[in-house]
Amino acid sequence: MSNSIYLGYYFKVNPLQPASEILIAELGEVGFESFVETEEGVNAYITKKDWHKDILDDIYILNSEEFTISYSSEEIEQINWNQEWEKNFSPILVDNRCSVRAPFHEQPQVQYDIVITPKMSFGTGHHETTYMMIQHLLDMDLQDKKVLDMGCGTGVLAILSEIRGAHPIDAIDIDHWCYLNTLENIMHNQCQHITTFQGDVSLLSNKKYDVVIANINRNILLQDIKSYAATMSKGGQLLLSGFYFEDLDIITKECEHYKLNYEHHIVRNNWIAASYTLK
Structure with missing residues (x-):
């Protein structure tokens, strides 16, 4: 690690x-x-050379009436990132079958072991939605299936899909950082059948998949379900997460418009991961 000077911002977020x-x-x-990600919110770090005094002016969520967010900041020199991750990132074990861990964690005795560099909190498995999507994938037949991981984050769901026999797999995220981190984690897990793209549903033209995974948020899902359905083969499966139990009906009604039959769902702390099949 270079001797770059960093600024640390410590956000308290409610609701988380x-x-x-x-x-x-x-x-x-x-x-x-x-x-x-912390119990109170998020710690975020930026190099001093990339910082300017108005850097938070365009952060829309800080002015949202839906959330209460406060923060403090400080100048830090020579952060030991591995030490930071080790303090705040614990390995995940899903149904005693699949682990999601960092390179510095001891390898567990499980059927599926996924190693990621935990430089971001969404997509690590800690969040309920990713955890439940892993549960869905563990119970599915993915052998030789064509899979799309939409909003891939760290790429953990695409990686698990390949480990369980899927190929080829497309992993897509609109965020450039997620795109780069997915590439890094693909290398960590020696995956051979995942292609990563930066972008949105406009990339799905003329694509066909047997399984579509979308762990995003309610509004994006409602907007893009039509596009997901258009890419799916008859009998294909759609896994959706990133929304609350109260939103299940509206998500299901939108799916029904495009001949996607509700199959079942998992609930974890009021978050939902639901499965649908194309008629």
Whole structure:
């Protein structure tokens, strides 16, 4: 690590989700390069050379009436990032079958072991939505299936799909940082069948998949379900997460417009991960 001087911003967020995920995404757009999710909110770090005094002016969520967000900041020199991750990132174990861990964690005795560089909090498995999507994928037959991981974050769901036999796999995220981190984590796990793209549903033209995974948020899902359905083969499966139990009906009604039959869902702390099949 170079001797770069960093600024640390320590955000207290209420309610934590989805505000923390939105905040991280917005901060990433203006130059913050590293994030740690805490029990109170988010710690975000930016090099002093990339910082300017108005850097938070365009962070929309800070002015949102839906959330209460306060922060403090300080100048830091020579951060030991591995030490930061180790303090704040614990390995995840899903149904005693799949682990999601950092390179510095001891390798567990599980069927599926995924190693990621935890430079961001969404997509690590800690959040309920990613955890439940892993549960869905563990119970599915993915052998030789064509898979799309839309809003891939760290790429953990695409990686698990390949480990369980899927190919080819497309992993797409609109955020440049997520795109780069997915590439890094693909290398960590020696994946051979994942292609990563930066962009949105406009990239799906003329694509066909057997399984579509979209762990994003309610509004984006409602906007893009039509595009997901258009890419799916008959009998294909759609996994959706990133919304609350109260939103299940509206998500399901939108899916029904495009011949996507509701199959079942998982609930975890009021978050939902639901499965649909194309008629």
